[in-house]
Amino acid sequence: MSLLEVRAVDAQYGLLTAVRGVTLSIEDGETHALVGANGAGKTTLLRTIAGAHRPAAGTIVFDGADITRIPAHRRVSLGIALVPEGRRLFPGLSVEENLSIAGGKRRHGEWTVDRVLEAFPMLRERRKQRAATLSGGEQQATAIGRALMCNPRLVLLDEVSLGLSPIAVAAVYDSLKSLIAGGTTVVLVEQDLGRALGVASRVTCMLHGEVVLEGAARELTRDQITAAYFGTQRPASAGAAS
Amino acid sequence: MTWVNVIVQGVLLGGFYALLACGLSLMFGVMRIINLAHGDIAVVGAYLVWYLATQLSISPFLAALLVIPGMWVVGYAMYVLLLERSRRAGLLVPLLTTFGLAIVIQNVLLQVFSPDVHSLLSSTGSLATASASFGGGLSISALGALIFATAVVVLTGLQLFLSRTNAGRQMRATAEDPDAAELVGINARAVYARATAIAVATAALGGVFLAIRSTFDPSTGPTQLIFAFEAVVIGGFGSAWGTLAGGVVLGVAQVIGEQVNPQYAVLFGHIVFLAVLAAPRVGILARRGQTL
Numbered sequence: 001m002s003l004l005e006v007r008a009v010d011a012q013y014g015l016l017t018a019v020r021g022v023t024l025s026i027e028d029g030e031t032h033a034l035v036g037a038n039g040a041g042k043t044t045l046l047r048t049i050a051g052a053h054r055p056a057a058g059t060i061v062f063d064g065a066d067i068t069r070i071p072a073h074r075r076v077s078l079g080i081a082l083v084p085e086g087r088r089l090f091p092g093l094s095v096e097e098n099l100s101i102a103g104g105k106r107r108h109g110e111w112t113v114d115r116v117l118e119a120f121p122m123l124r125e126r127r128k129q130r131a132a133t134l135s136g137g138e139q140q141a142t143a144i145g146r147a148l149m150c151n152p153r154l155v156l157l158d159e160v161s162l163g164l165s166p167i168a169v170a171a172v173y174d175s176l177k178s179l180i181a182g183g184t185t186v187v188l189v190e191q192d193l194g195r196a197l198g199v200a201s202r203v204t205c206m207l208h209g210e211v212v213l214e215g216a217a218r219e220l221t222r223d224q225i226t227a228a229y230f231g232t233q234r235p236a237s238a239g240a241a242s
Numbered sequence: 243m244t245w246v247n248v249i250v251q252g253v254l255l256g257g258f259y260a261l262l263a264c265g266l267s268l269m270f271g272v273m274r275i276i277n278l279a280h281g282d283i284a285v286v287g288a289y290l291v292w293y294l295a296t297q298l299s300i301s302p303f304l305a306a307l308l309v310i311p312g313m314w315v316v317g318y319a320m321y322v323l324l325l326e327r328s329r330r331a332g333l334l335v336p337l338l339t340t341f342g343l344a345i346v347i348q349n350v351l352l353q354v355f356s357p358d359v360h361s362l363l364s365s366t367g368s369l370a371t372a373s374a375s376f377g378g379g380l381s382i383s384a385l386g387a388l389i390f391a392t393a394v395v396v397l398t399g400l401q402l403f404l405s406r407t408n409a410g411r412q413m414r415a416t417a418e419d420p421d422a423a424e425l426v427g428i429n430a431r432a433v434y435a436r437a438t439a440i441a442v443a444t445a446a447l448g449g450v451f452l453a454i455r456s457t458f459d460p461s462t463g464p465t466q467l468i469f470a471f472e473a474v475v476i477g478g479f480g481s482a483w484g485t486l487a488g489g490v491v492l493g494v495a496q497v498i499g500e501q502v503n504p505q506y507a508v509l510f511g512h513i514v515f516l517a518v519l520a521a522p523r524v525g526i527l528a529r530r531g532q533t534l
Contacts (some may be wrong), residue, residue, distance in 0.1 A: 071429075073428055073429045076427030077427060088419055090414065090419055090423075092414060092420060098415075143419060146426060
């Protein structure tokens with residue numbers, strides 16, 4: 001059984017439909033890359049899965065239970081954690097406070113403030129510092145650490161490399177790899193196709209709110225993904241639907 | 243030296259204003275709601291304590307111990323039933339909601355308790371007249387000291403709650419980014435309801451002291467709201483220490499005004515308030531406008 005199933009989900013902002021009829025299935029332990037141009041609906045889809053956005057239609061099933069109507073803060077205790085676009089740390093709180101605050105209603109698990117600081121050594125010296133004073137890479141590490149503090153079974157990562165220096169991106173991805181190796185299920189939205197394909201086992205490509213391509217990362221060619229990305233051709237049967 | 247006494251009396255009065263103001267400041271800091279019914283809620287607290295104290299012939303302090311937890315529950319319900327819905331409709335709607343609530347409270351009080359003026363001063367016993375003289379014209383009343391001490395304890399408690407406890411951290415996080423707070427498992431709605439409960443309970447406590455140190459009637463609320471609002475603006479929204487400082491500045495200004503001419507007390511407070519508003523960068527605290 002899949003860990004997460006998104007079934008025919010529509011998500012809207014007022015009259016604008018950002019996600020239309022998306023069906024997606026994420027297996028336990030896989031790393032799923034969600035790619036697509038700006039405005040393709042990737043962020044909205046992640047926010048809908050996390051519960052921050054209420055879908056207009058469709059159902060979301062997590063670990064066999066329908067969670068469509070469950071609010072975001074309760075999805076956290078079920079094991080879904082979103083690292084939102086733009087990091088969204090609490091700027092007036094220290095790094096430690098940002099991390100420990102997520103420990104409130106989390107699942108039982110192994111992540112502690114100390115373990116996060118071990119996984120992201122760059123945060124050790126910043127422990128007592130206000131999040132607003134951190135560099136972009138440190139902020140991103142804190143945001144990922146904050147999500148991990150919820151001991152999630154499913155981590156949703158939205159544009160973790162956005163606005164970071166190449167060195168910071170490499171550091172963030174290094175720590176992601178150890179996370180993936182640990183068996184956590186990851187869905188990541190990434191602009192950098194190379195980075196995304198480097199870690200992902202499956203890829204879904206979105207265009208104008210719809211899924212246009214889906215398949216195992218190693219079976220898809222870069223050309224297929226690029227074509228789907230820009231919509232230059234509609235590969236109706238290119239990907240193996242799961 | 244009578245000026246020393248004037249300043250001291252102003253500081254003590256300021257403690258009272260800070261106590262009235264801290265809930266107003268908290269609600270604005272956490273959820274950007276300006277509660278125009280804050281003064282009337284304080285008066286409700288005063289009426290409830292007066293009613294219990296006279297009906298059961300108990301000390302007003304004992305009655306306050308019963309009323310304040312009750313007002314906590316009222317505050318929680320007020321958020322869930324009233325403010326939650328209006329908050330979703332934008333920034334202006336809660337302002338109108340609390341404005342309407344203020345009018346409803348004033349008229350219900352008028353209907354139930356008549357426009358008669360009441361005070362709890364006579365029922366506080368020896369505390370009402372006790373005072374200590376320190377020579378040189380300086381004299382501190384027991385009541386003034388009690389109110390100021392309570393204000394310091396409440397504001398310190400509030401500050402420690404926000405900075406040291408997990409619930410307080412959750413409140414600060416929700417104030418900064420409710421959306422992101424939900425994503426780390428914080429129930430923002432419960433946090434807002436809790437903040438409203440604290441605000442209403444502290445307002446009721448302020449109302450009790452209002453009833454003890456002077457008189458109240460159904461239309462006393464708006465004046466108290468203005469003083470609380472001035473204290474908050476002078477001290478900077480959303481900071482407990484700022485609110486205490488703002489209350490003290492307002493209190494000292496009023497007592498100095500009273501010294502110049504008994505009619506100038508409120509006027510001097512207003513002038514300081516307007517001066518701070520006109521010079522937004524010269525607030526008491528350097529980090530004005532910062533939330534919590």
